[in-house]
Amino acid sequence: MRVFPLPAPILTLALGALIAVSPALAQRAHNSRAPIDFSADHIELQDKANRAVLSGSVAVKQAEMTLNAARMTVSYTGQVVGGNPQVSRLDAAGGVIVHRPDQTARSQYAIYDLNRRVVTMLGAVTLDQGGNTVNGGRLTLNLDSGRAVIDGSSVAGSSGAGSGVTQRGGRVTGTFSVPDRSN
Known part of the structure; x- marks a missing residue:
């Protein structure tokens, strides 16, 4: 992973870091205990494997x-609380979009680990927040802190033909908006 030191205000504006220039720009901690509502064209329940496969x-x-995708596997622990299975992980593939207030991320694949409260997105990642855009191979989003880390590389061995994961040359790229200072 490449780490590029940037001034805190730029990190805050671009990546929703913990220290915000203004409270309106900071991401609130996500409520990972809230119910998960879903819709899909098709669902296949695989109870013996403790998972459900959603598609379409x-x-x-x-x-x-x-979180939107073409296909998603929902893994659960096998424990049922209040009549509901306890979801532990979501694996999404195909045109993945994660949208939070003032923040949208896109990729080819994503893993939402509910126990760790972390979303990891892989393959041609783009993160948009306020007029800022950052691109890379992998995004790790901590839902408790709102901290986003973008890595230039994707998963190992992903640059091969037909792998389905786009490699962007191992670099993080982006555009930061600049406030109008003409007044």
């Missing part, structure tokens, strides 16, 4: 976060 225009909503 999958949309998942939890609190203020939505």
Whole structure:
């Protein structure tokens, strides 16, 4: 992973870091205990494997976060609390979009680990927040802190033909908006 030191205000504006220039720009901690609502064209329950496979225009909503993908595997622990299985992980593939207030991320694949409260996105990642855009191979988003880390590389061995993961040359790129200072 390449780490490039940037002044805190730029990191805050671009990546929703913990220290915000203004409270309106900071991301609130995500409520990972909120119910998960979903819709899809098709669902296959695999109870013996403790999972469900959703396919076709999958949309998942939890609190203020939505996750859209072509296909998603929902893994659960096997424990049932209040009549509901306890979801532990979501694996999404195909045109993945994660949207939070003032922040949208896109990729080819994503893993939402509910126990760690972390979303990891892989393959041609783009993060948009306020007029800022950052591109890379992997994004790790901590839902408790709102901290986003973008890595230039994708998963090992992903640059091969037909792998489905786009490699962007191992670099993080982006555009930061600049406030109008003409007044």
